[in-house]
Amino acid sequence: MATDLSRLPHAPGRLPLLGDVTSVDRHKPTQHEMALSRDLGPIFQRKLLKDRLVIVAGSDLANECANEDNWARALLGPGLSLRKVADDGLFTARTSDPAWGHARRVLTPAFTQDAMRVHHEAMLSVADDLRDSWTGSNSDLVDVTTAMTHTTLEVIARAGFSMGFGLFGDQGGSVDNARAFLDALGRTLVWASESTNDFPIIGHVREALRQRQLRSDIETVQSTVDHIIEIRTDADPVKSTDLLDLMLSTADPETGEFLDHNNVRNQILTFLVAGHETTASLLETTLFYLAQDAGLQDRLRTEAATLKAADYAYTAVAGLRDIRATLNEVLRLWPPLPGLFRVSRRDQTLGGYHVPAGRAVFVLALAAQRDPTVWGDSADDFDPFRTKPARNAFFRPWGIGPRSCIGRAFAFHEATLLIAHILNNFELSAPAPAQLNIRERGALRPEPFHVKVASLAK
Template sequence: MKLDTRFPHPGPRIPVIGDVFGADRRRPTIHEMHLAETLGPIFERKLLSTHLTIVTGGELASACNSEDNWARALAGPTLKFRDITGAGLFTARTRDPLWGKARRVLEPGFAQAALRVYHDAMASVADDMISSWGGRTEVDIHEAMTNATLEVIARAGFSRNLGLFSTEGADPQVKDLLSTLEKVLSWASESSNDIPGIGHIRGMVQQRSFQRGLAGARRYVDTIVADRADGREPPRNDLLGLMLDTPDPDTGDRLPHHNIRDQVLTFLVAGHETTAALLEITLWYLATRRDLAERVVAEGRERGFDYQGVAGMRTTRSILNEALRLWPAVPGYFRVSRVDQQLGGYDIPAGHSVFVHALAAQRDTTVWGPDAAQFDPDRWESKALRRYPNRFFTPFGTGPRSCIGRAFAMQESALLVSRIAAAYELELVGDATDEPPMRERGTLRPEPFSVRITSRGH
């Protein structure tokens, strides 16, 4: 079977070059979401000889999640992250035996019993962050959520305090890690939509600018691993201890230290970026919708902030889910066809990859109803969900390669959002818009914004 030639595409299509005017390097997936309004639930973008099939309809996107007919494909921005995280869980190839070993070793580290242990570390970050806001009238939410999520991962995962909320400030190596991350995230997004050739040249230039920082970040993480492995730090009940001390239940092998380094970098990079994006979006809505903030405050007062209280915060988690539905931090993922098949009436040969556009599919009115573009946390109530039996919602990916840390991220997010709302009233600095202004750099995250804070005084 050959790839179908009948796909809709953005125009005009230039001979040889292709759909060069149908892409937006700065906001690629948002641009494609708008293209779907006219091109439909499946369309194509062509650059030179490369044909990118984009699936934006909820029902077709769900079909692509079938593990019988489709598999995960490592492509696009995710492939670029390998420059930092190597063979970590997020970027390792499924055929790499280290991926299976790491997944099996780490799964107990994200079970409910482990989350109970991590909760104290999460709460300590919330305490430090809220304390650091004392006496201030404005807070840079982008900076605060970046720092909070990095600290949560470091304290819960590796028993390290990065000093991001201390008066002394962070270690210079941590600052280098943040700078390197900023560069690779921007490159990951923009390079995936470059014209072949031009993008390669631009990539060579950008590679030189972050390779030095990347080497420093790897040395920093190698030191964390070596300090624990060589006994300079005592054993801890955390993710690092799990990776160092637990043999793979299938093979009996332990993870090599270079792979543990890749896993630590994966948690620091992918784990903090996606959770920070969710927190920023949620706080934007709380700062512009006082009714939502008051519901979160009331739930926190009723349930408290221990592990069990946060785990049962249905209202707060509905708000988080709605933020994830409208603005998934990972706005899409690639799937490769295992067999010759049809999708949406078009021929898809075995081996062809498609981009499942979660950002668009999670707003599809055919599966989420006519108000799909509106922010409405009440749609997550059990009775309301019955109205959407074919709903598409995959903010953490799909299949065996779905995000192992999703329960960790949701517990962390519910705790931080509820603690912030309980401590402060939030008001957006600047003019409010209907939706948060977004930017893309491999992930989808709000443009940096600040809020005015007023202590609730109790």
């Protein structure tokens, strides 16, 4: 007979009425939960006042929760908070909202092979600008966080909206106040993460105190996007083939309806947030590991040279298997989105516990993708060329089912191209031995760090 969820293991130190307040970490909640999973097992609970969060940390149980017949996506946590910013954008829309299916059908053509060939050229132009900014610098120390933020934001702007943010110098048609946008967006992402992982009572006070700044930040990011739309709608009616044109001029093939202004704004915000935040995280973490390992650099640089020899052709990127394996290992260890909320479609059993229909659980991908029962004693080690596990391992860095990331092919191609381009032009090294320190602001990203770069130009 299945056990009630109230009997799930929990962190030590639970207090009457308050619950597990002594084990709350509002700054690094999912990393703390991953640490707890090593003691509490593949499924456990966290209780704050009357709210009980069921956390699934084991690979096998996470795979069960990925079954779309029995489970569905639940909009909770930071994703729910971000509805204040992007409302019915692709990531924050509810699956039951017709606007989600409407936008998904309109935007799917933006990620076909033909479209990706066009995006590739935009990505390559940004890679060239990044190279020039590093070679033209007076210092051999590079702020990786700033560089990858600027790089990924420029890629989205050029590929998606045929304009730049001007983050690599003055460009025609650039968005005004791009850095103010980035600052406001960063504070908003921190709020989304911390507000959903805060202490009872104290968190409500903190939330009230930050409302004025939050309203200002949301206005800043939304007005920036409105400006992007205004530039396009006020321009000469020259047909474009980018993401923005699709949203403004393409009807839903099922309903014949067009996206309204607010929905276009929300989709742009979604691509700017998801498109740059998650890809920047992947690039930053990869560069951290590369700067620590000259041997890995040499191996990947040899492979990257084949792309340079092919004049950075679109079709050659898919053949960079070692670089792709390295990126996948980074995604295994540090998935930008560390977990996914899932809701039970029916009464069922999970790990010996009874889960009623409508009950949500949090699948902690950060832990499930490092499950020692699957990956062995080296589960936490960075090893791009490790032997594959003997059985099916949970690996869902791009989400699950119909709500998985629509831009995953775009992001992975972008990351592969940029890492190859960097290795073809620079040798990387760490200025001092360092530990990877990950911050949480909805997505997982390394704390700001620097690497030394030496140009390989002859």
